[in-house]
Amino acid sequence: MAARPEGTPIWTDAMFTDVEGAKKFYAEVLGWTFGESSSEFGNYTTAYKNGKAVAAVVPPMPGQDTPQSAWCLYFSSPDVAATAEKIGNSGGTVVMDPMRVGDFGSMCLAQDPTGILFGVWQPGSHEGFELEGEAGSFAWAEVFTREPDTSDAFLTSVFGYGAKKMLDEHVDYKVFDLGGEQPILGRMTMTPEDFPEEVRPYIQIYFAVDNCDQAVEKAEKLGGQKVFGPMGSPFGRFAAILDPQGAAFAVIDLTTTEGEMPEMV
Numbered sequence: 001m002a003a004r005p006e007g008t009p010i011w012t013d014a015m016f017t018d019v020e021g022a023k024k025f026y027a028e029v030l031g032w033t034f035g036e037s038s039s040e041f042g043n044y045t046t047a048y049k050n051g052k053a054v055a056a057v058v059p060p061m062p063g064q065d066t067p068q069s070a071w072c073l074y075f076s077s078p079d080v081a082a083t084a085e086k087i088g089n090s091g092g093t094v095v096m097d098p099m100r101v102g103d104f105g106s107m108c109l110a111q112d113p114t115g116i117l118f119g120v121w122q123p124g125s126h127e128g129f130e131l132e133g134e135a136g137s138f139a140w141a142e143v144f145t146r147e148p149d150t151s152d153a154f155l156t157s158v159f160g161y162g163a164k165k166m167l168d169e170h171v172d173y174k175v176f177d178l179g180g181e182q183p184i185l186g187r188m189t190m191t192p193e194d195f196p197e198e199v200r201p202y203i204q205i206y207f208a209v210d211n212c213d214q215a216v217e218k219a220e221k222l223g224g225q226k227v228f229g230p231m232g233s234p235f236g237r238f239a240a241i242l243d244p245q246g247a248a249f250a251v252i253d254l255t256t257t258e259g260e261m262p263e264m265v
Contacts, residue, residue, distance in 0.1 A: 003076075003078070003123070003127075004076040004123075004128065005076065005178050006075075006076055006077050006078060006083070006159060006160070007075050007076065007077075007158075007159030007160065007161060007176075007178055007184070008075065008076045008178065008184055009073055009074070009075060009076075009129075009138065009141050009184060009185065010074050010075060010076040010121050010123070010127075010128035010129065011055075011056075011073075011074040011119070011121050011126075011128045011129060012055050012056075012071055012072060012073050012074065012138060012205050013044075013055060013056040013057065013058060013071070013072055013074075014055075014056075014057055014058075014069055014070060014071045014072065014247050015057075015058050015059065015060055015067055015069060015070075016057055016058075016059065016069050016245050016247070017059065017060060017069070017245065018245060019037075019043070019045065019057055019058070019059050021244065021245065022057050022069075022243070022245060022247075023045075023047075023057065024222070025219075025222050025223070025224065025243055025244060026047065026055075026057075026243075028218055028222055029209075029215055029218045029219050029222065029224070029251075030049070030135075030136045030207055030209065030215075030251075031049060031135065031136045032047040032048065032049055032054065032055070032136060033047070033048045033049075034046070034047055034048070034057075035047075035048065040102070041101060041102065041104075042058055042059070042061055043058060043059055044056055044058045045057050045058065049131055049134070049135070049136030049137050050131065050136070052130035052131040052137075053126075053129065053130040053131075054129060054130070054131050054136060054137040054138060055138070068246055069243070069245040069246050069247040070117070070202065070246075070247050070248065071203075071205045071247055071248070071249055072109070072117060072118065072119050072203075073118050073119065073141050073203045073205060074107070074118070074119035074120060074121040074128075075118065075119070075120055075121070075159065076120075076121060076122075076123070076128065077120045077121065077122050078122065079122060080098045080106045080107060080108055080120050080121070080122040081098045081106075083108075083120050083158065084097070084098050084108045084110065084120065086157070086158045087110045087120075087158055089157075090113075090153075090154050090157040090158050091112075091113040091150075091153075091154055092110050092111060092112050092113055092154055092158070093110060093111045093113075094108055094109070094110045095109050095110060095111055095117070096108055096109035096110075098120075101124075101126075102124075103124050103125045104124050104125055104126035105121055105122050105123045105124035105125070105126050106121075106122040106124070107119055107120060107121050107122070108120050112145075112150075112151055112154045112155070113147075113150050113151075113154055114145050114146065114147045114150055114151055114201050115200060115201055116143060116145060116151065116201045116202060116203060117202070117203075118203060133208055133254065134208055135208050135209055135210045136207065136208065136209070137207065137208055138205065138206070138207060138208075139206045139207060139208040139236075139252050139254060140186065140206040140235075140252065141185055141186070141203055141204060141205055141206060142185070142186035142187065142188050142203065142204045142206070143155070143185065143186070143187040143188070143201075143203050144188050144190050144195070144201055144202055144203070144204055145187065145188075145189065145190060145201045146189070146190045146195075146201055147201075148172055148174075148187065148189045151187060151201075152174065152187065155176060155185075155187075156176075159176075159178075160178070161176035161177065161178065161185070162176065162177045162178070162179060163175070163176050163177075164177070164183070164264040164265060165264065165265055166262045166263075166264055167262060167263040167264070167265060168262060171188070171189075172188070172189035173186065173187065173188050173189070174186070174187045175187070175264065202248065204240070204248060204249070204250055205249050205250065206238065206249070206250040206251070206252045207249060207250070207251055207252070208251075208252055208253070208254055209251045209252065209253055210253065210255075211253060212229070212230045212236075212237040212238060212239055212251055212252065212253040212256070213230050213237075215239070215251045216229070216230055216239045216241065216251065219241050219243070219251075222244065223243075223244035224241050224242060224243050224244055225241065225242040226239060226240070226241055227239075227240040227241060227242060227248070228240050229250075232256070232257070232258035232259065233257070233258065233259065234257055234258065234259045234260060234261045234262065235252070235254070235257065236252040236253050236254040236255070236256060236257055237252065237253045237256040237257075237258075238250055238251065238252035238253070239251055
């Protein structure tokens with residue numbers, strides 16, 4: 001697999017106190033299967049769709065305070081230590097120093113200046129997503145922030161993104177790219193009307209599905225909670241969900257679109 005350029009979304013995982021419960025939920029909603037847990041690496045367990053790696057789940061470390069379950073997005077880096085230095089120099093905080101993970105690669109965890117958590121992954125034998133944009137796999141991600149100027153400046157400083165803004169007076173939305181036409185990440189401003197104060201800024205992971213409405217139905221039957229949607233858009237029919245352990249994610253049917261593509265400048 002060709003190396004992904006620095007700043008490209010490359011992987012996602014989530015920590016769950018009830019890993020078996022998480023497996024059952026995502027197996028039903030997204031059609032995932034799971035490999036053997038790796039006791040050497042904290043029982044980290046890879047999720048697969050059609051035999052290809054798409055995500056991972058892991059329990060909290062022994063003795064660790066029980067965290068809120070949340071999906072974490074990792075960005076590709078050819079040199080995780082150099083990226084960690086740029087994060088610090090750009091106003092962010094490295095919350096887990098760069099570390100090697102066997103032969104799989106190297107990683108760090110960080111926060112942008114507004115508190116949004118994300119990861120950085122320098123691939124070794126684990127090169128990241130083996131499937132993207134197809135049912136059951138990563139499709140898109142969006143930074144949800146209350147301080148768009150701060151988050152925008154940070155992301156462009158660390159990863160060298162270009163940015164385009166959606167021409168829509170009702171929403172403050174940008175997409176980032178790495179110099180090409182293809183956007184790789186979105187950014188949405190969180191408004192007080194739509195996001196209660198207790199909802200912290202975060203990165204929303206979108207997983208592709210064959211049918212958005214059916215995926216939401218399955219999620220709700222299994223104890224998940226619909227946050228909004230399903231709703232149509234020029235990009236696909238999508239919905240936001242909280243899983244039974246409180247991890248936020250979204251599902252999107254990329255094949256069912258409606259409306260004209262918005263103008264970006």
